[in-house]
Amino acid sequence: MTSTLSEEKGTTREVGELLADWPYPPPGGWTADDLDRLPQEGPHGEPDFFKHVELVDGALIFMSPQKRFHDVVIRRLADSLEAQVPEHLAVATQMDVVLGVRQRPCPDVLLIDAALDREHDRTSYVPDEVHLVVEVVSPESEFRDREVKPRRYAAAGITHFWRVEAESGVPAVYVYELDSATRAYVPTGIHRDKLSVQVPFSLTIDLTGLLG
Template identity: 45%
Template sequence: MTAEPTTAHSSRWPVPPQDGYTVDDLFTLPDLPPHTELIDGSLVFVSPQRRFHQKTIDLLVNGLRSTAPADVKVEREMTVVLDRRNGPEPDVSVVRASAVTDLEQTHFKAADVLLAVEVVSPDSEARDREAKPHKYASAGIPNFWLVEMTGTDQHPVVRVYELDPVTKAYALTGIHHDRLKTGVPFPVDIDVSAEALKEL
């Protein structure tokens, strides 16, 4: 008896162009996984997320929408075009209402974003803490929040940053553990306690 020949399985990974991908590629390449980002001309695929990540996004989106003025919209997981080689996808964005076109829309321009929020995941710590804030600041996005899990009760801690127009870098303006209260990009008061997260 002879063994059946085995068929080698091969993945067809996209071969990047010599100068890297552009945002045009990000929106036109077929069969990219959901939530693919473009960072410095490289495609970044997102790993499955923890429940903390999704529930924290829900908590922030609900809280922001409850007090958002009519001239802004709160969006989740939408690409923001920073330049031709960078199209990250903040977990939450506050954008000018005038930039929202229709339900077919796939992205926003950096100039229309008032706040970008990243909820840190184990697979994206360096991008969320270092690469993305730097890129958001360079693109002129005036506000940035970094959210991480902390404490034995695993509640969110929110670090709030504002863009310094002189240095073109973010300056930390507050660290919020149980209640997120700030005046920018509009008056915000969100319960971010462990109890609030568990209620979702």
């Protein structure tokens, strides 16, 4: 395979070269640009091997099989936001955000600039284009969603972060806002049964109804 993945320090990186020693990272580590050029198949022909992969701290993170809770909450939360979103914003789901050379997480739900909603060839956004990121926590992603990714989003300057947890089978939303002086998130509330906030825009969501 000869497809070029990226160029780093003047040398061309090829797909075959990068995957030759899988699962070990290539020399210099994975970069955000590499994810746009990964093949559909895995290094041994596995179909859709790279269909959903994130880059966090230079490491490739693969999504494990998700519970129905995760899928339903993402879709219906996005629908609820879409129904109330102002004209200058748009809703996206499971789109990458490039935070740096070795940081390319894939939030479950995002609020982006409305103009970007028509750019159908986009595979990622940058922090200045993103106003809210939402992570729906699953068992395998608890540490990343609670500890690692919020710190990365805050350091990149994304103003709003929500973390959705399953509490007795019902969604609970932990809401955070960026303290621009410290570049860290400050908790502003835990919402159960009903989510009601004024930023990033005024909205109310019946959380008990998200699961139908």
